[in-house]
Amino acid sequence: MPPPQHGGRPLTPPPHGREATLLPPDEAGHRGSPDSTAFMCPHCEAVLSNPAAAQCDNCLRPLRQQAPVLRVVFPSGELKISVGQHLVLGRDAGQSPVASTFTQYDNVSRRHSTVWLDPSGTAWVRDEGSTNGTFVNGERLPRGVEAPLRDGDQLRLAADVTGTVQLA
Ligand SMILES: [Zn+2]
Structure with a gap:
């Protein structure tokens, strides 16, 4: 497309005041948070x-x-796991530091599974030989196998308790 003809007349910029009102404020479009x-x-x-x-x-x-943080949100409580921390999930306070989250669930084993976050920011879960199984998105993990967890995954212990994985 050829440039528009202006008939030789000099282009006049729009009045300064009008132009200014048409432009968004400097910061507005850039900072949503x-x-x-x-x-x-x-x-x-x-x-x-x-x-x-x-x-x-x-x-x-x-x-x-910003260091990644893994959260698993259960109806009975939210677990927060930092990089390098291995958190045992289970009903026995001697085995799991978060046992109080699971004591109400009889089918959860005393030492059920372990979740952790590696330095690359990948989250993992491993079943610790639980009686009733550890499930990721409905699929039962073989005992001792390390399975990656992604943001939004559903982590279920036995039939009783399901948590949502939040990875940020
Ligand atoms: Zn600086």
Whole structure:
């Protein structure tokens, strides 16, 4: 398409005031989150234009990525697992630090399964030889097999209790 003809007349820019009102405010389109402090450099507190960048473009120091956290939300309680932590799920307080979440479920074994988050941010579950099984999205895991967990997966212990995996 050829450029439009202007008949030799000089182009006049629109009046300044009108132009200004047509433009959105500088920040409006860019910041959807009210939590703007999440985008600050932890070293120099500069506001980061790209929070995913490997280094701060103001002070050039490396930006630590936010550590991934695994959550499994059961009706009886929410479990939170950090990188490197292995959390045993079960009814026995001597075996599982979160036993109180499961004591009401008779079919959950005393030591039922283990969930953890590896340094790459992948979440895993392993059945610990439970009597009534560990299930991911309805599929029973063979004893001792490590199965990856993804955000939104349903983790079920025995027939009794189902948790939703949240990985962020
Ligand atoms: Zn900085």
